[in-house]
Amino acid sequence: MTTRTAGETRGDDKHAAHDAENPAPEAGMSNDVINIGLNIFKAGTRRYDQKVQDSLEWLWGYTHDVLGGSKIALEKETGFDFKYLYDALTGRADCDLSGLCESIDAMKVRAAKKMNLVETIVTKRIAETLDYARDFSAMVTIKGPTGRGKTYTAQHWARMNNHGATRYVRATSGCSRKSLVTMLCQSCGIGVNGKKGSELELRLFKAFSARNVIIIDEAGHLMPKSGWTTSAIEFVRDLHDMCGCGVALIFTDVYLEEMKHGKLANYFEQFIGRIKFPLEIPKEVLRDEVLAAVKAFNSRPSAELVKLAVDLCRQRDGKLRTLFEDLKRARDFAKKSSRELTHADLKIAAEWRKSGGIWPEE
Numbered sequence: 001m002t003t004r005t006a007g008e009t010r011g012d013d014k015h016a017a018h019d020a021e022n023p024a025p026e027a028g029m030s031n032d033v034i035n036i037g038l039n040i041f042k043a044g045t046r047r048y049d050q051k052v053q054d055s056l057e058w059l060w061g062y063t064h065d066v067l068g069g070s071k072i073a074l075e076k077e078t079g080f081d082f083k084y085l086y087d088a089l090t091g092r093a094d095c096d097l098s099g100l101c102e103s104i105d106a107m108k109v110r111a112a113k114k115m116n117l118v119e120t121i122v123t124k125r126i127a128e129t130l131d132y133a134r135d136f137s138a139m140v141t142i143k144g145p146t147g148r149g150k151t152y153t154a155q156h157w158a159r160m161n162n163h164g165a166t167r168y169v170r171a172t173s174g175c176s177r178k179s180l181v182t183m184l185c186q187s188c189g190i191g192v193n194g195k196k197g198s199e200l201e202l203r204l205f206k207a208f209s210a211r212n213v214i215i216i217d218e219a220g221h222l223m224p225k226s227g228w229t230t231s232a233i234e235f236v237r238d239l240h241d242m243c244g245c246g247v248a249l250i251f252t253d254v255y256l257e258e259m260k261h262g263k264l265a266n267y268f269e270q271f272i273g274r275i276k277f278p279l280e281i282p283k284e285v286l287r288d289e290v291l292a293a294v295k296a297f298n299s300r301p302s303a304e305l306v307k308l309a310v311d312l313c314r315q316r317d318g319k320l321r322t323l324f325e326d327l328k329r330a331r332d333f334a335k336k337s338s339r340e341l342t343h344a345d346l347k348i349a350a351e352w353r354k355s356g357g358i359w360p361e362e
Contacts, residue, residue, distance in 0.1 A: 034069050036089055038189045038207055044091025055101045056089060057164030062107065064189045065158075065168065078103045108160075117156045118324075120292040122281055126153040129279040130213070133246035134161060137210045139274045141219075143251045144281025147319035148289075150250050154215050166213045171221040171232070180222065180232040184214070201235070208243035219249035237271055285313040285320055293320060297327045298341045305343040312350055326350050 045056050059078075067073040071082045078085065080100060087093040088100055117123060126142055126149070133140045142150055151170075158168040169183045178197045185192050185200050188207050192200060208214070214236070216222065222233040240247045290310045294301045301309075313323050329352070330345035 032070050032072050034063065034071055034074065034089075034189070036086065036189070037191065038203075041089055041189070044089065047091050048097065052097050052101060054162065055104045058108065058162050059104050059164070060089065060189060061162065061164035061166065061187075062111065062159075065187055066111070069189065077107055111159050115152070115156045115159060117153060118293055118296045120149065120289040120320075121286060122289050123149050123153045125279055125281075126150060127157055129277055130154065130157045130161070130215070130248055132277045133248045134166075134213045136276065137244050137246045138276040139240050139247040139249070140277040140279065141249045141251060141275050142279045142281070144279075145283055145319065146252060147321035148281050148285070149320060150281070151217055154217060154248070154250060158213075158215055161213070165211055166215065168215040168217070170217040171219060173221055175221040175232050177232045177235050180216075180235060204239065205242055208239060208245040210244040210246075212243070213246040213248065214239065215248045215250070217250045218252070220251050233271065237274065240274065285310070289313075289320060290323065293323055293327065297331050302343060305341075305346060308343055308346055308350075312346075322353070326353060329353075 041056075041060055045053050048056070063069060063074050067077065071085075074085060075082055078100065080103065084093070085100075088097055122144075129140050129142055132138055142154075144150055155168055158166040167184060167187045169180070169187055171183075172179065181197055181200050181204065182192050184204055188204070190200065190203050190207065195203075216236065219233070219236075222231065222236065224231040224233075236247060236249070239245060287306075287310055290313055291301075291306055294306055294309050298305065309323055309327075312326065313319050326346060326349045327341070330349040331341045333349065334341045334345045
C-alpha cells in the first residue's frame with residue numbers, strides 16, 4: 001500500500017527523475033519505508049488477543065531497530081506481502097494471524113542465532129541488571145571498561161526481551177537532547193521529519209510506559225560539558241519519572257565517576273539518587289570470563305591454553321573483545337587441519353594480530 005503520488009518529474013542535475021517505479025519522497029516518505037505511525041499501530045493492534053499483540057510488538061521493534069523500517073526486508077523476513085502485513089500492523093486484518101505469529105517465532109530463533117552470546121559471569125550480571133530494570137521499572141547503571149561485552153550483551157538482551165518493549169540506542173559523541181529524542185523516536189517508529197523537538201518529546205512521553213525499558217549505551221555522552229543547561233540526560237530522567245519506564249545506562253569508567261564526584265556533582269545529585277541497581281564490572285578480566293570464552297571454541301581446553309588466553313586479556317589491548325577475535329582466527333586455522341584449537345593456534349593468531357598481519361616476501 002502507498003499513499004504517494006508517482007508523478008512524472010523529469011528531474012535535473014540536482015533532483016532525481018520520478019515515475020511509478022521511483023515516486024517522489026513527499027513528506028520524507030520513500031518506496032521502502034513503512035508508513036505506519038506508532039499511534040496507529042498501538043491503537044490498531046489492541047483488538048487482537050494478548051499473545052498476538054506481543055508477537056506484533058516484537059515484530060514492530062525488530063523492524064525499526066534491525067531492519068531499518070524497510071518494507072522489502074520485512075516481507076523477506078516474514079514471507080508475507082506488505083499488504084497483508086500492513087493490515088496486521090494496523091488492526092485491519094480479519095483473517096487468522098497464527099501463520100504470521102509462527103513466522104515471528106521463527107524470526108526470534110534466527111535473531112538469537114545471529115547474536116550468539118557466550119555467557120560469562122560478567123554477561124550474566126549484565127543481564128541480571130537489565131532484568132531488574134524491566135521487572136521493577138527501575139533506573140540501573142552498568143559501568144565497566146571497554147571490551148567486556150557491555151554493548152553486545154545489551155543488544156542481545158534487547159533482542160530477546162521483546163524489541164517492541166525494549167529500546168536500545170547508542171549515544172553519539174556530544175549527544176544533544178534533540179539528537180537523543182530523534183534516535184528514540186526512530187527506534188519507536190515515530191516520524192521525525194518536519195516535527196519540532198517539543199512535539200517529538202510529547203510523542204515519546206505517550207509512547208513509553210512501565211512495561212518499556214530504554215537502554216542507552218555510551219551514556220556518558222549525554223552529560224553536559226559545562227554549565228547548568230537542559231541536557232540529554234535530564235530528558236532521560238523525565239522519561240523515567242513521567243512514564244515509569246525502566247532505564248539502563250551503560251557507562252565506561254570515567255563518566256559515571258565524573259557525575260558522582262566532578263564539578264557538576266551537585267547538578268547530578270538527584271539523578272544519581274534514582275539509580276536503584278548499579279553494576280560495576282571489575283577492571284581486571286576475570287579468569288572465569290576467559291574460561292567461558294575459551295570453552296566456546298574448545299570444550300576441554302588445556303591449562304596452557306587458558307593461561308595464554310588470560311594473559312592476552314590482561315595486556316590492555318582490547319581485552320575480551322580482542323580475545324574472541326583471536327580465538328575465531330585460531331579456530332579457523334585449526335579447522336584446516338581438522339583438529340581442535342590448541343595453545344599453539346591461539347599463540348600464532350595473537351602474534352599475527354600484534355604484527356599487523358603477514359607481509360608478502362619479495
